[in-house]
Amino acid sequence: MKNLICILLVIFISIAQFAGGQSVSTLAGSTQGFMNGASANAQFNYPTALCIDSNGNVFVADIHNHVIRKISSQGVVTTFAGSTQGFADGIGSAAQFNKPNGICIDKDGNLYVSDLDNFKIRKITSTGIVSTVAGSSQGNTDGIGIAAQFDSPTGICVDTNGNLYVADLGNNIIRKITQSQTVSTLAGSTQGFLDGNGIGARFYWPSAVCVDLVGNLFVTDRGNNKIRKITPSGLVTTIAGSTQGYSDGIGTIAKFDFPTGICIDVAGDLYVCDQLNNRIRKVTQTGTVSTLVGSSYGYLDGAFTSALLGWPIGVAIDDTGNVYVADGGNYKIRKINQCVVSVATTVSNTTISAIQNGAIYQWLECADNITIIPNATGQSYTGSIGGSYAVIVSNGTCVDTSECRPIYPLGIEQLEESNAVLVFPNPNNGFFTLKIQADAQVDVLDIYSRIVLKMTLKKGEQKLDFSSLSNGLYLMNVQDVNNQYVIRLLKGN
Numbered sequence: 262m263k264n265l266i267c268i269l270l271v272i273f274i275s276i277a278q279f280a281g282g283q284s285v286s287t288l289a290g291s292t293q294g295f296m297n298g299a300s301a302n303a304q305f306n307y308p309t310a311l312c313i314d315s316n317g318n319v320f321v322a323d324i325h326n327h328v329i330r331k332i333s334s335q336g337v338v339t340t341f342a343g344s345t346q347g348f349a350d351g352i353g354s355a356a357q358f359n360k361p362n363g364i365c366i367d368k369d370g371n372l373y374v375s376d377l378d379n380f381k382i383r384k385i386t387s388t389g390i391v392s393t394v395a396g397s398s399q400g401n402t403d404g405i406g407i408a409a410q411f412d413s414p415t416g417i418c419v420d421t422n423g424n425l426y427v428a429d430l431g432n433n434i435i436r437k438i439t440q441s442q443t444v445s446t447l448a449g450s451t452q453g454f455l456d457g458n459g460i461g462a463r464f465y466w467p468s469a470v471c472v473d474l475v476g477n478l479f480v481t482d483r484g485n486n487k488i489r490k491i492t493p494s495g496l497v498t499t500i501a502g503s504t505q506g507y508s509d510g511i512g513t514i515a516k517f518d519f520p521t522g523i524c525i526d527v528a529g530d531l532y533v534c535d536q537l538n539n540r541i542r543k544v545t546q547t548g549t550v551s552t553l554v555g556s557s558y559g560y561l562d563g564a565f566t567s568a569l570l571g572w573p574i575g576v577a578i579d580d581t582g583n584v585y586v587a588d589g590g591n592y593k594i595r596k597i598n599q600c601v602v603s604v605a606t607t608v609s610n611t612t613i614s615a616i617q618n619g620a621i622y623q624w625l626e627c628a629d630n631i632t633i634i635p636n637a638t639g640q641s642y643t644g645s646i647g648g649s650y651a652v653i654v655s656n657g658t659c660v661d662t663s664e665c666r667p668i669y670p671l672g673i674e675q676l677e678e679s680n681a682v683l684v685f686p687n688p689n690n691g692f693f694t695l696k697i698q699a700d701a702q703v704d705v706l707d708i709y710s711r712i713v714l715k716m717t718l719k720k721g722e723q724k725l726d727f728s729s730l731s732n733g734l735y736l737m738n739v740q741d742v743n744n745q746y747v748i749r750l751l752k753g754n
């Protein structure tokens with residue numbers, strides 16, 4: 262019997278490694294910090310963006326460690342470039358960055374980084390040589406190379422001709438950098454919202470950019486909670502989003518809450534990090550917005566319907582359709598496998614059944630440890646009241662596992678409880694009360710994902726003074742032993 266279980270495990274693990282299953286997993290990362298090594302032990306400090314090379318290596322902008330990390334296709338995390346906070350060109354660890362925020366890769370394997378607080382665009386060759394492409398001091402000036410100025414550049418992408426596009430968040434504009442390092446303003450002017458041509462259009466905190474094969478640019482307009490499109494001629498339109506909120510739908514019926522990262526697949530569909538909705542959204546070429554993964558703030562691997570993200574910031578997609586997410590609040594890199602098998606179950610009395618028709622089934626018992634149930638290989642399984650069960654289904658190419666589903670006595674419903682974090686008043690003038698139900702570590706971040714305050718607080722009500730901070734929107738990351746929350750805080754006069 263043990264041999265049978267081992268054989269089944271090998272079969273399903275082999276299929277899973279080949280096809281992955283339609284599910285969310287953790288590619289790398291553990292707790293907040295800085296550590297290289299095996300993916301499960303590695304540490305990041307608010308990863309904000311990522312890209313993938315032709316060999317399956319993932320490169321990560323690790324903003325608060327001020328470095329660029331590499332996750333090999335074998336799952337080993339190393340530091341590719343950067344060391345301490347600062348500014349220096351050089352090779353590998355001799356180079357310095359100051360909050361690297363965005364990253365992309367060209368067809369030759371060169372990386373480009375938006376170096377947020379150095380107000381520069383940096384280049385890293387495949388051998389780790391770091392140089393400065395454009396930018397000098399903070400400002401807004403078009404020009405060649407270091408004669409140009411940026412103000413908090415965030416997202417960056419590269420087209421098939423080697424032109425770079427930068428979301429210049431502090432200036433509320435989109436910049437273009439040619440291969441000759443000439444910087445120009447493609448679209449945008451002052452802060453606001455307006456469709457139109459070139460500098461006649463307006464953005465509000467444009468955060469990330471991606472480009473399709475014919476040169477159309479797509480922008481997450483974070484402050485406006487919209488997805489914008491810029492044609493090669495500079496015409497700006499709105500393809501999705503309206504007011505702040507959450508809803509799927511077509512075009513302006515859909516709602517986002519702080520959209521940040523964006524990428525595009527070979528079919529022309531967009532994937533968006535809907536940061537404060539803790540979701541990855543998909544936008545088709547016709548403008549239809551749906552939710553791919555996520556719901557409430559949290560951390561949970563598993564099926565699309567149950568997986569949880571914590572403040573996703575950056576997103577990228579590989580040639581096979583796997584989506585990678587910089588899950589900032591969880592300090593992890595997540596992988597979303599879009600394999601076409603998707604399995605759900607129904608319960609009738611004590612019989613639980615897989616809805617998905619498959620070539621192979623294997624039922625599991627969910628207790629303290631998930632175990633294979635010997636000989637339970639049919640589409641249905643009769644369990645016991647009080648038991649909890651899941652099923653693995655394979656169609657011969659892809660594999661997926663259902664959620665664990667309990668069997669309750671008739672009339673008994675499952676109840677769930679959750680803790681709460683309260684902030685009042687909110688908005689406020691910098692003086693407010695934070696109520697937490699356990700001792701917690703609190704990080705306060707600005708709109709650029711920079712930590713501006715760190716504190717350790719005791720359980721109960723805390724009177725806090727943020728009057729020294731500039732007016733604006735902040736995110737409070739509250740983490741106790743068992744839970745993690747992100748609270749939006751608006752400071753005014």
